[in-house]
Amino acid sequence: MAIAQSRQLALEVLLRVAGGASANAALDEALSHANLDPRDRGFVTELVDGTLRWQGRLDYQLAQLVEEPLAKLDPAVLHILRLGAYQLTRLERVPAHAAVNEAVEQARKRAHxxxxxxxxxxxxRLEREKDxxxxxxLADDPVAYLSAAYSHPAWLVERWLARFGLQETEALLVINNTPPPLTLRMNRRWVTREGLQAFLKLREIETIPTAISPNGLIVTSGGxxxxxxxxxxxLYSLQGEGSMVMVELLKPGRHRAGWDMAAGVGGKTTYLAEWVDDTGSLLATDTSVDRLSVLWRELERLELSSVRVEAGDARTFSVEAESMDYVLLDAPCSGTGALRRQADARWRKTPEQLVEMAALQRELLEAAARAAKPGGLLLYCTCSLEPEENEEVMSLFLADHPEWSLDVEGITHKSLPxxxxDLAGYVRLLPQRHGTDGFFAARLKKAGA
Structure with a gap:
């Protein structure tokens, strides 16, 4: 009964996502109201995330078995087919008869x-002919093959092939279809990495050190x-390693005034405050009150008092000119470097978004430039792999602002691969090379004192 309930709940979430909801939000909400044990909750999550990640491949296979175009099917029937196909082709532990029978019952109840x-x-037929x-x-049309086989939009595959080549692109696609590691950031004010690792082991949580960040642990097993x-x-927070590295590239000094312009839920904000031992002052802004409510709770949990949280658009937020010693602009972006963190994200991206994001990023950079003191630092970063949002944005900014320059010598991260x-002085973390989310970073310094 619980398994049938899990499949039904997964279908409800998939239909909500098809209606425009975020997969993570829809799944969290559904699970919060479900009376399921941890194992069944995990099964729901696996069904939703897996079906969404592999949607492109599943559709390519289903299209060979359904006479009419998939787009003409009843949406509920299409999602039932996808959900069943995912179990038959990707979940060997699920009995085929159970997946098929439950899908048939769902179709009977949902349609006719x-x-x-x-x-x-x-x-x-899929169960018989899937292999x-x-x-x-691949040789005739690598874009079509990689797009179908690894379930990614063709326009992204085409861009990455041109930039990374076949081998690296294929490795990137594989990683995007793999859940990200669970990574912890130690609170460097209160504990060492070795000490935290030992404390967690006593609680039956096994970890290994992160390769680049000196302050991270990857959970390998446990609760x-x-x-x-x-x-x-x-004693710790949950944060991706690539995100940690961005703060470590900025590495502001103690007793300084700083601004995190797009703080979100505050992973980088709290790390910045911990980095300077809760000294100085740090303004954290974001347009989302919901995201900032998470940050407020984190500040209380971590006992950080140097951070002032304000809701607002950083482009127009009232900040005194030349008042900040450092500015972190983790800019809103397409997020193509972090697709594995949101199973549905790849299907929401469009080439047009790159142009829209770049315009927003340039406007935010103008606000950052005004706020920084002479001699101040600016770290611009995105979790995008796309040049339009990264080096092209930087090139335009530096051309318009001769008072700013890349602070290559200031990048002293000891563990950075x-x-x-690159030769220009930018930092680029790539999932297929470094195992982190994809990040671009430019550390800049303003001329003056």
Missing amino acids: EGAAKLVNAVLR ALLFPD NPRQVDLYDEG SDAR
Whole structure:
């Protein structure tokens, strides 16, 4: 009964996502109202995330088995087919008969008897022929093959092939279809990495050190780190390693005034405050009150008092000119370097968004430039892999602002891989090379005192 409930809940979430909801938000809301044990909750999450990640591949396979175009199917029937196809082709531990029978029942309840017969016929045929279904030929059309086989939009695959080549692009696509590691950031004010690792081990949570950040641990086994007393006591936070590295590139000094322009839920904000031992002052702004409410709770948990949180658009937020010693602009972006963190994200991206994001990023940079003191620092970063949002934005900014220059000598991160720095002075973390989310960073310094 619980398994049937899990499949039904997964279908409800997929339909909400199809209606425009974020997968993470829709899944969290659905699970918050579900009376399921941890194992069944995990199964729901696996069904939703897996079906969304592999949607492109599933559709390519289903299109060979359904006579009419998939777009003409009833939306509920299409999602039932996708959900069943994911179980048949990607989840070996799920009995095929159970996946098919439950999908048929869902179609019968959601649509009609004809839909149930269609689902039954298609999924049973898929179970028989899944290993014989054809994909585009890699040699003849690498974009079509990689897009279908690894379930990514063709326009992204085409861009990455041109930039990274076949081998690296394929490695990137593989990583994007793999859940990200669970990474902890130690609170450097209160504990060492070795000490935190030992404390977690006593609570049956096994970890290994992050390769680049000196302050991170990757959870390899054990329970939920948020349900441990050490978390409540503020000894660590959950944060991706690439995100940690951005703060480590900025590495502001103590007793300084800073501004985190797009703070979000505050991962970088709280790390900045910990980095300077809660000295000085740090303004954290964001347009979302919901995101900032998470940051407020984190500040309380971590006992940080140097941060002032304000809701507002950083482009027009009232900040005294030349008042900040450092500015962090983790700019809103397309997020193409972090696709594995949101299963549905790849299907929401468009080439047009790159142009829109670049315009927004340039406006935010203008606000950052006004706020920084002479001699002040600016770290511009995105979790995008796309040049339009990264070096092209930087080139335009530096051309318009001769008082700013790349502070290459200021990048002294001891564990930064050599291939993460380019000849221009930019830092670029790539999932397929460094195992982190994809990040671009430029550390800039303003002329003057």
